Amino acid sequence: MTRDNLMEDHLRGLLERVGDQVDAVSDESAWIEVIQRMDSIYADIVRYQVELEEKNANLEEAHQFIQSVISSISDVLIVADIHGNIQQVNGALEGLIGRSAADITGAPLATLFMPDYVDMVEDFAEHIRTGVINDCEVELTGPGGEGAPIAINCTPRFDHDGRLSGLVITGRPLGELRRAYQDLRETHDRLQMAQQQLVQSEKMASLGQLVAGVAHELNNPISFVFGNMHALKRYEQRLASYLQAIHDGADREAREALRSELKIDRLLQDIEPLIEGSLEGAERVGEIVEDLRRFSTPNQQQCQPFDLARVVNTAADWVTKARRERPDVCIDMPVELTINGYEGYVHQILVNLIQNAADALEGRNDPRIDINVAVDNRRARIRVRDNGPGIATDQVLRVFDPFFTTKPVGKGTGLGLYISYNLATEQCAGRLGAANLPGGGAEFVFELPLEHGA
Numbered sequence: 457m458t459r460d461n462l463m464e465d466h467l468r469g470l471l472e473r474v475g476d477q478v479d480a481v482s483d484e485s486a487w488i489e490v491i492q493r494m495d496s497i498y499a500d501i502v503r504y505q506v507e508l509e510e511k512n513a514n515l516e517e518a519h520q521f522i523q524s525v526i527s528s529i530s531d532v533l534i535v536a537d538i539h540g541n542i543q544q545v546n547g548a549l550e551g552l553i554g555r556s557a558a559d560i561t562g563a564p565l566a567t568l569f570m571p572d573y574v575d576m577v578e579d580f581a582e583h584i585r586t587g588v589i590n591d592c593e594v595e596l597t598g599p600g601g602e603g604a605p606i607a608i609n610c611t612p613r614f615d616h617d618g619r620l621s622g623l624v625i626t627g628r629p630l631g632e633l634r635r636a637y638q639d640l641r642e643t644h645d646r647l648q649m650a651q652q653q654l655v656q657s658e659k660m661a662s663l664g665q666l667v668a669g670v671a672h673e674l675n676n677p678i679s680f681v682f683g684n685m686h687a688l689k690r691y692e693q694r695l696a697s698y699l700q701a702i703h704d705g706a707d708r709e710a711r712e713a714l715r716s717e718l719k720i721d722r723l724l725q726d727i728e729p730l731i732e733g734s735l736e737g738a739e740r741v742g743e744i745v746e747d748l749r750r751f752s753t754p755n756q757q758q759c760q761p762f763d764l765a766r767v768v769n770t771a772a773d774w775v776t777k778a779r780r781e782r783p784d785v786c787i788d789m790p791v792e793l794t795i796n797g798y799e800g801y802v803h804q805i806l807v808n809l810i811q812n813a814a815d816a817l818e819g820r821n822d823p824r825i826d827i828n829v830a831v832d833n834r835r836a837r838i839r840v841r842d843n844g845p846g847i848a849t850d851q852v853l854r855v856f857d858p859f860f861t862t863k864p865v866g867k868g869t870g871l872g873l874y875i876s877y878n879l880a881t882e883q884c885a886g887r888l889g890a891a892n893l894p895g896g897g898a899e900f901v902f903e904l905p906l907e908h909g910a
């Protein structure tokens with residue numbers, strides 16, 4: 457009922473009451489009373505009207521406030537009645553679906569969504585009687601009929617008596633979020649790929665030198681086996697001619713003469729050590745191949761106990777043995793030192809450090825590399841020192857930067873220390889540092905825990 461209707465009603469009621477009184481009372485005092493009553497009723501009416509106008513202004517203000525809040529919400533807002541028919545939407549929804557609020561008000565909720573979601577949305581009105589719907593991914597129908605992905609929450613709406621009167625859907629477009637996530641993923645993948653390539657190219661660069669070292673290592677046991685096999689072959693010929701004489705029925709005297717001439721007794725004594733030696737050589741070859749396999753696939757490393765002494769020795773041998781100018785390598789460490797960690801990574805780091813030291817020593821007098829291992833506070837500290845030129849003072853901090861190299865193109869990649877640093881700190885839970893020695897030369901200190909993860 458409007459304000460004017462209300463006033464009219466009041467006045468009509470008043471006049472009726474006045475009329476009644478006029479009929480019933482005819483003396484003057486009664487008239488005065490009537491007029492007084494009229495005055496007071498009129499004053500009431502004026503007061504009612506003022507209050508009503510105030511309330512109305514407040515209502516208007518509240519309405520505008522709510523409208524301004526709704527229209528500035530960047531999330532999508534849809535209000536529907538209990539039957540699932542749209543009552544109100546905000547600008548964010550209009551923008552997303554390219555339709556005006558007037559166009560869709562009164563239509564069923566489901567008409568806003570892509571066909572795949574219609575059934576689900578039609579169930580909303582029923583669903584919210586028993587609970588809310590959270591973070592549900594659906595697709596609105598965009599301006600060109602395309603799907604506009606959106607994550608929605610749907611909650612029941614109650615009237616002032618606490619009765620369920622409809623539902624409210626708020627939603628956040630997923631398109632932007634998805635695109636940003638996708639971009640991030642792709643960048644991350646590209647970065648990872650680039651990093652893998654870096655690691656690979658450094659490995660290839662040091663592989664050339666390593667192969668020479670390994671070939672050299674293999675040479676020893678193999679030539680040993682060769683030598684033994686040649687001796688055994690000669691023995692076989694002598695044995696065969698001795699046996700032939702026996703088979704031909706040579707008498708005892710002739711046999712004895714042949715026995716001492718062919719040195720059969722010596723020969724029999726030699727056979728066992730020759731075979732033992734060959735087996736040992738073959739085992740050594742097997743070990744080297746096994747080492748090579750273990751160290752060349754550090755990506756499939758497992759954390760397990762290994763002997764650091766063996767790894768240090770192998771790294772030093774492989775790097776230095778095949779170099780034209782072979783530096784003296786002095787290793788000072790416990791005979792055996794068990795580490796529980798990643799053997800392949802430790803080996804790769806040591807190979808890098810020793811290779812760098814050997815490079816720095818090229819063309820210098822009395823080249824020498826000192827490797828010292830000490831245990832302190834459940835950590836092994838490996839120092840690799842050389843008596844080369846050291847690192848230029850302004851470069852000490854840069855040697856771990858990727859691509860920092862002072863070596864000619866084709867010789868240095870500048871990745872050895874960068875990769876070693878990452879392996880040492882991230883994979884081995886250790887540290888790697890560089891410094892110059894007071895007496896000249898460089899020192900790299902690689903520290904790692906005896907127990908990884910302890």
Ligand SMILES: Nc1ncnc2c1ncn2[C@@H]1O[C@H](COP(=O)(O)OP(=O)(O)O)[C@@H](O)[C@H]1O
Binds near residue numbers: 845897
């Ligand atoms: N023992 C060392 N003595 C002097 N300089 C060194 C030593 N080790 C590393 N460097 C310096 O650090 C640089 C980076 O080493 P590294 O990352 O292994 O890359 P690369 O060996 O391919 O140059 C080297 O080019 C060299 O200048």
Ligand SMILES: [Mg+2]
Binds near residue numbers: 808811872873
């Ligand atoms: Mg290097």
